Amino acid sequence: MGIMSFLRNRAGIILVVVIGFAITAFLIGDAIRLGSPFWREKENEVGIVADEVIVLQDFNNKVEANTNNFKRQMGHQNLNAQMTAYVVENTWNQTVSQILIDKETNRLGMQVSKNELNDLITGKNPDPKVVQTFGDPQTGEVNRSQLGAFLERVKTQDPRSEMSQQWTSFLLGIRRNRLAQKYNEFVRNSLYVTSLEAREDYNQRNRLANFRYVTLDYASVPDKSASITDQDYKDYYQENKYRFKNPQETRSLEYVVFDAIPSQADSAEVKTKVDKLFTEFKATTNDSLFVAINSDTKRPISYIEKGHLDPKVDAVVFEASRGALVGPIFSNGVYTMVKVLDGKISPDSVRASHILINPTAEGGIEKAKAKADSIRNIIQIGAESFASLASKYGTDASKDKGGSLGTFGRGAMIPEFEEAVFNGKSGDLKVITTQFGVHVIRIDNQKGASKVVKVALVDKALVSSSKTQQDYYAKASAFLSNVDDAESFDEQAKKMKHPKLLAENVLPNSASIPGIDSPREIIRWAYKASEGDIAKQIFESGNKFVIAKLLSIQPKGTLSLEQVKKQIKPLVVNRVKAKLLLEKLDHALAGVSSIDQVAAKLNKSVVPVENIVFANPILPGIGQESKLVGTLFGSQPNKLSKAIDGDHGVYAFVVTRFTNPSPLSNVLRQKQQIAQNLLQRASSEAYKVLIDRANIKDNRIRFF
Numbered sequence: 104m105g106i107m108s109f110l111r112n113r114a115g116i117i118l119v120v121v122i123g124f125a126i127t128a129f130l131i132g133d134a135i136r137l138g139s140p141f142w143r144e145k146e147n148e149v150g151i152v153a154d155e156v157i158v159l160q161d162f163n164n165k166v167e168a169n170t171n172n173f174k175r176q177m178g179h180q181n182l183n184a185q186m187t188a189y190v191v192e193n194t195w196n197q198t199v200s201q202i203l204i205d206k207e208t209n210r211l212g213m214q215v216s217k218n219e220l221n222d223l224i225t226g227k228n229p230d231p232k233v234v235q236t237f238g239d240p241q242t243g244e245v246n247r248s249q250l251g252a253f254l255e256r257v258k259t260q261d262p263r264s265e266m267s268q269q270w271t272s273f274l275l276g277i278r279r280n281r282l283a284q285k286y287n288e289f290v291r292n293s294l295y296v297t298s299l300e301a302r303e304d305y306n307q308r309n310r311l312a313n314f315r316y317v318t319l320d321y322a323s324v325p326d327k328s329a330s331i332t333d334q335d336y337k338d339y340y341q342e343n344k345y346r347f348k349n350p351q352e353t354r355s356l357e358y359v360v361f362d363a364i365p366s367q368a369d370s371a372e373v374k375t376k377v378d379k380l381f382t383e384f385k386a387t388t389n390d391s392l393f394v395a396i397n398s399d400t401k402r403p404i405s406y407i408e409k410g411h412l413d414p415k416v417d418a419v420v421f422e423a424s425r426g427a428l429v430g431p432i433f434s435n436g437v438y439t440m441v442k443v444l445d446g447k448i449s450p451d452s453v454r455a456s457h458i459l460i461n462p463t464a465e466g467g468i469e470k471a472k473a474k475a476d477s478i479r480n481i482i483q484i485g486a487e488s489f490a491s492l493a494s495k496y497g498t499d500a501s502k503d504k505g506g507s508l509g510t511f512g513r514g515a516m517i518p519e520f521e522e523a524v525f526n527g528k529s530g531d532l533k534v535i536t537t538q539f540g541v542h543v544i545r546i547d548n549q550k551g552a553s554k555v556v557k558v559a560l561v562d563k564a565l566v567s568s569s570k571t572q573q574d575y576y577a578k579a580s581a582f583l584s585n586v587d588d589a590e591s592f593d594e595q596a597k598k599m600k601h602p603k604l605l606a607e608n609v610l611p612n613s614a615s616i617p618g619i620d621s622p623r624e625i626i627r628w629a630y631k632a633s634e635g636d637i638a639k640q641i642f643e644s645g646n647k648f649v650i651a652k653l654l655s656i657q658p659k660g661t662l663s664l665e666q667v668k669k670q671i672k673p674l675v676v677n678r679v680k681a682k683l684l685l686e687k688l689d690h691a692l693a694g695v696s697s698i699d700q701v702a703a704k705l706n707k708s709v710v711p712v713e714n715i716v717f718a719n720p721i722l723p724g725i726g727q728e729s730k731l732v733g734t735l736f737g738s739q740p741n742k743l744s745k746a747i748d749g750d751h752g753v754y755a756f757v758v759t760r761f762t763n764p765s766p767l768s769n770v771l772r773q774k775q776q777i778a779q780n781l782l783q784r785a786s787s788e789a790y791k792v793l794i795d796r797a798n799i800k801d802n803r804i805r806f807f
Contacts, residue, residue: 203793356651404444
């Protein structure tokens with residue numbers, strides 16, 4: 104009975120708890136089944152900008168697209184750590200800018216109407232992206248027929264098709280560009296320069312001052328004579344606190360590097376292998392296969408221009424005769440041997456167009472060649488333009504630009520394509536086959552002429568053997584095994600006479616630190632560690648083994664006195680010196696009426712200066728002295744000044760003459776000049792304000 108009574112009295116509470124537990128279990132179970140638990144949702148956030156989440160997949164897609172563009176522009180197939188970091192950083196900046204501009208223009212009610220967007224596509228003054236994409240290579244103007252044909256094709260496509268999606272993305276890009284233009288114009292039009300500002304600026308730039316001064320420079324006082332107190336630091340810090348704002352968190356590291364440089368035995372072993380390769384290279388009858396098997400870089404056999412090889416190799420190769428075998432030449436840690444196969448005079452650059460036929464879609468390579476031959480015949484008889492045929496039959500992105508590939512130099516294209524366009528003349532039509540398919544090529548133009556050589560190149564880097572790397576890894580392991588805190592880290596470095604490297608104010612997305620080209624793993628660790636932590640692992644970067652210590656964390660916001668103490672010490676020292684020298688100068692100023700008397704008391708020379716302007720406070724032979732120049736322009740002529748502390752020393756002066764400029768005759772022109780300077784900075788300054796006001800969280804360090 105007791106239990107039943109208890110259940111009856113507590114039934115409501117129990118029911119609520121049970122239902123609540125069931126709902127929670129259901130949600131958790133559902134999340135687990137979906138494979139994305141709700142507590143892990145933020146794991147896919149690359150960042151948050153003004154409350155808008157940047158999702159990893161979307162950001163990765165942008166990075167991939169920008170990486171491909173960068174490779175095409177730079178002519179690289181692979182990007183090193185610095186290049187990759189550059190692409191990621193640019194992608195992040197583009198994404199942040201896009202979000203902030205979109206939000207701000209939306210807040211201001213700015214729009215791009217449908218008619219305005221249409222006008223940017225088909226109007227008299229199309230957007231530059233339209234001109235670039237649909238431009239006629241011959242005229243530089245939009246090919247209206249090509250554009251019209253493309254728009255008709257888009258109308259027939261399913262909205263979910265790749266072409267429709269690409270076109271939608273293209274339109275969004277144009278819309279964003281136009282909104283950004285409107286916003287920048289809005290900011291520029293909000294600027295106004297008054298007549299009073301124009302006259303004041305004119306006077307600051309043209310009113311001249313002649314004066315004479317005596318100085319006691321800070322360098323004349325030994326640093327050990329300037330006894331600094333804690334109060335000196337505090338006073339300077341409080342007066343200059345605004346200067347110590349850290350825009351984002353940074354971290355400082357100390358680390359030791361065990362560099363497994365090749366030993367003498369390694370060098371001898373590699374040299375023996377290279378000499379053997381040289382003999383085999385000389386005897387081979389299949390240069391392409393030999394290069395593919397034995398060269399580190401596996402550079403395809405092709406014609407190259409002077410300056411594209413290591414300078415030591417380049418100088419010899421371009422003087423060698425046809426058939427010569429050059430090398431082995433050792434330079435920058437690499438042995439290089441080159442077989443010179445040919446030499447000739449060739450164009451420096453080519454402008455070309457092509458129509459790419461996909462053999463798979465045509466039912467085989469022979470059918471693709473037959474179609475390419477038919478297209479070439481149509482172009483030759485003038486029945487239809489190259490651009491329109493490219494739009495109809497092309498299968499790569501160039502089809503939307505009339506097949507235009509623009510202007511490029513050697514090394515930008517694969518060897519077969521390059522051979523075709525550089526070994527011909529303007530106007531030639533050719534059909535070739537490459538790994539990408541069958542091409543109908545038109546050589547639009549060729550520029551310049553210089554010597555090129557066809558080379559087969561084999562290179563071998565001097566690298567450390569596995570034994571050498573193991574030896575250095577063992578040294579790093581021995582170091583780490585004797586380290587458990589910051590103090591023992593320093594002691595061990597001193598004991599092993601191993602120099603410590605310092606990387607100060609490292610950003611989360613830094614691409615390099617001193618002595619380390621690929622430090623991403625080290626930096627990721629640093630942003631998870633606490634001050635004084637020693638990494639429990641040995642980081643590897645190429646042949647280098649690194650043991651790191653997190654020295655300090657500089658948080659976002661105003662840094663503390665302790666965090667900037669080392670940075671401000673020279674300035675505080677000068678301030679203490681200034682007190683000593685001001686006292687000395689005040690004593691010299693007492694009871695005198697001329698600057699010459701002051702100089703005599705101090706056993707110093709009087710320095711004359713002419714034609715100083717307020718807008719350029721540079722003291723000849725010393726440097727910038729803003730306080731001094733500002734003070735003298737507020738002084739009376741022929742009146743001895745008080746002692747003034749500057750950036751480089753303390754000063755006493757007397758103004759001998761002011762020369763006023765002629766009256767400003769054209770106020771409007773002066774206003775326009777000032778406004779022009781403001782306009783050049785307006786957009787970037789306005790964007791800085793948007794950045795400062797936005798709550799930006801950057802999580803890229805988790806993923807890149």
